Amino acid sequence: MNFTSSEENYIKAIYHLQHSSALVTTNELAAQLKTKAASVTDMLKKLKNKDLLLYEKYQGFQLSSKGKKVALGIIRKHRLWEYFLVNNLQFGWDEVHEIAEDLEHINSKLLIEKLDAYLSFPKFDPHGDPIPDVNGKMEPTKQINLIDLENNQAAEVSAVGSQSSELLELLSHKNIGIGTRLHIVKKFSFDHSIEIKIADSAPFSISQQLAQSLFVKPL
């Protein structure tokens, strides 16, 4: 089975939305894809006909197991290309998302297998997200949100919550990346800001919003 780029983009977006809530709604998906609800409804019918989607009118929807498999295949391609762009072509981690959005739609099993081997079967992409293997399996990351750490706990940044250039710009300004080790100096309940310290540099504070976009492994 091959799918159009548009179908693939819908499948991928539904997959990501399913993580927060099992059933996805038409408006949610329209917002995510920056399109209109009517366009979404059209595509839902198409995906249902191809057995990629469990969908009843007005009732919300979710991917079928076939749909999930397809989603994992697209995510695998996206993350492998991101890894290649950053590690081989020397792109910054904040520059690769859009290019990977295009590359992920290239359809060649052999290409992806060979790319995977060329990169030595990486397990995580440059943003810390796990890369599904050829069977769709990926490393369980058991990452926790930085906001859930306690005062004085140490941790290593292992993933970021989104690829938005706004987030990545802020992180690079603050010198925070995947692998950065930090510890919590103090959490403030007034505005939920968190003061953190990286290595020997001066402590500084980050907003609740930023903390929620950072995933860490406690040390």
Place this chain on the structure above:
Amino acid sequence: MNFTSSEENYIKAIYHLQHSSALVTTNELAAQLKTKAASVTDMLKKLKNKDLLLYEKYQGFQLSSKGKKVALGIIRKHRLWEYFLVNNLQFGWDEVHEIAEDLEHINSKLLIEKLDAYLSFPKFDPHGDPIPDVNGKMEPTKQINLIDLENNQAAEVSAVGSQSSELLELLSHKNIGIGTRLHIVKKFSFDHSIEIKIADSAPFSISQQLAQSLFVKPL
């Protein structure tokens, strides 16, 4: 300026057809693209409106200088990706054409510049065709057709006439590739077949058709 994949495929096909005859015809192009003459006419109008094509109804057509620049950009992308697929990902030279047909439509200047640098600015693709540089300039190849060699001349294979899998299958069966050194044992006028010898192996003969698809540099 960005173009659709379809527009780019037309531009590229016209560029290649222009090499044999300055003016290209509707039917020629339709045959090349495996589409219908009516579809070609539609696209010709579109390309003319974008100043990519010099075209008057019923009179044949050719790329404008802007059109040629676009064509060279696409060919550059195609050949760089082919080089990457063969030299880095370990594809056979007969497996890469179709994948490169897709990859060539990815639009990112930065991606291609970084890929070019990663590959150390290669001058020829795996089929021996020159890769245009960022300004569209490419190595003049002054290759001659194998069929134009004389008895006893030695030469090195430097390019093949097409990427058809049929041709590449035959060449790999006969152990002929880019860089293969051979010499002409005898040319037969009856069927224009040519007996050649590679290194110390036994001489064997190749058909006129095959010889015409092989380009060489005399040694």
Place this chain on the structure above:
DNA sequence: TAAAAATTTTAGATTTGACTAAAAAAAATT
């Protein structure tokens, strides 16, 4: 050079994915 053949273009239809506006259904509110 006039008729026949081939080529090219136009006209009108189809498919895919998007849109707007209106209708239908579900959810929220009084």
Place this chain on the structure above:
DNA sequence: AATTTTTTTTAGTCAAATCTAAAATTTTTA
């Protein structure tokens, strides 16, 4: 529980790229 608001779907358009069939033009040939 009835009304209002929000969400979702349907109906009808539109643009891009394709196609078939028919018309227009050019080329070939008798």
